[in-house]
Amino acid sequence: MSDITRIGTGPRMSEAVVYNGVAYLAGQVGNPGDSVAxxxxxxxxxxxxxxxxxxxxxxxxxxxxxWLADISTxxxxxxxxxxxxxxxxxxxxATGESKLAAPEYKVEVIVVAAV
Numbered sequence: 126m127s128d129i130t131r132i133g134t135g136p137r138m139s140e141a142v143v144y145n146g147v148a149y150l151a152g153q154v155g156n157p158g159d160s161v162a163x164x165x166x167x168x169x170x171x172x173x174x175x176x177x178x179x180x181x182x183x184x185x186x187x188x189x190x191x192w193l194a195d196i197s198t199x200x201x202x203x204x205x206x207x208x209x210x211x212x213x214x215x216x217x218x219a220t221g222e223s224k225l226a227a228p229e230y231k232v233e234v235i236v237v238a239a240v
Contacts, residue, residue, distance in 0.1 A: 127144060127145045127146075128144075129142060129143070129144045130142070130143040130144075130179075131143075132175060132178050132179060133175070133178075138151055139151065140175050141175050141178070141179055143179050143180075143240055146239060146240050147187070147237060147238070147239060147240065148175075148176065148179040148181055148236075148237070148238045148239075148240050149237050150172060150175055150176070150235065150236040150237070150238070151235070152192070152233040152234065152235045153167075153168040153169075153171040153172055153175075153233065153234045153235075153236075154167075154168060154225070154226070154230045154232070154233050155167035155168050155230070155231070155232060157227065157229030157230060158229050159231075160201070160231075161193070161198040161201045161202055161231045161232055162201050162202070162204065162205050164230070164231050164232045165201075165202045165205040165206065165232050165234070166205055166209075168232060168233070168234040169205070169206070169209045169234065172234060172236050176236070176238055179238070179240055180240050181238050181239065181240045182238075183209070183210070183211055183214070183238075184211050184214040185214075185238045185239040185240070186214070186216040186236055186237070186238045187216055187217065187237045187238055187239055188216050188217040188218065188219075188236075188237045189216050189217070189218045189219075189234065189235065189236050189237075190218075190219050190220075190221075190234075190235040191206075191218065191219070191220040191221075191232065191233070191234050191235075192220075192221055192222070192223040192225060192232070192233040192235075193220065193221070193222050193223070193231065193232055194222070194223070194224065194225050194228075194230065194231045194232070195222065195231070196220075196221070196222035198231065198232075199220065202220075202232055216236075
C-alpha cells in the first residue's frame with residue numbers, strides 16, 4: 126500500500142498531498158491587491174516551490190486548473206503562463222471565471238503532477 130505524504134499541513138488543509146506517485150497541490154493565490162500578472166507570477170513560484178518539496182518539477186505537471194476572478198484578464202495571465210510553462214511539457218489545462226475566496230484575489234492555480 127502506498128503511503129500518503131502531506132506537505133505544508135495546516136489545521137484546514139495541506140499545501141499538497143502526494144499519493145501513489147502523484148502530487149495534488151492546493152490552489153495557489155498571489156498577494157492581495159497585486160495585478161493579475163504579478164499574482165500569476167506568485168502563484169507559479171509557489172507551484173515551483175511545492176513541486177520541489179514533493180520531489181518533482183513543472184515538467185511533470187499532468188493537469189492545471191486556473192481560475193480568474195475576471196475572465197477579461199485571460200490574456201494578462203496567459204502572458205505570464207507562457208513564459209513559465211516549459212515547452213514540450215505543457216499540461217492539460219482548463220481556465221474559467223469564478224468568484225475567489227476574497228475579492229482581492231484575481232487568480233488561483235491548481236496543479237496535479239507526477240512525482
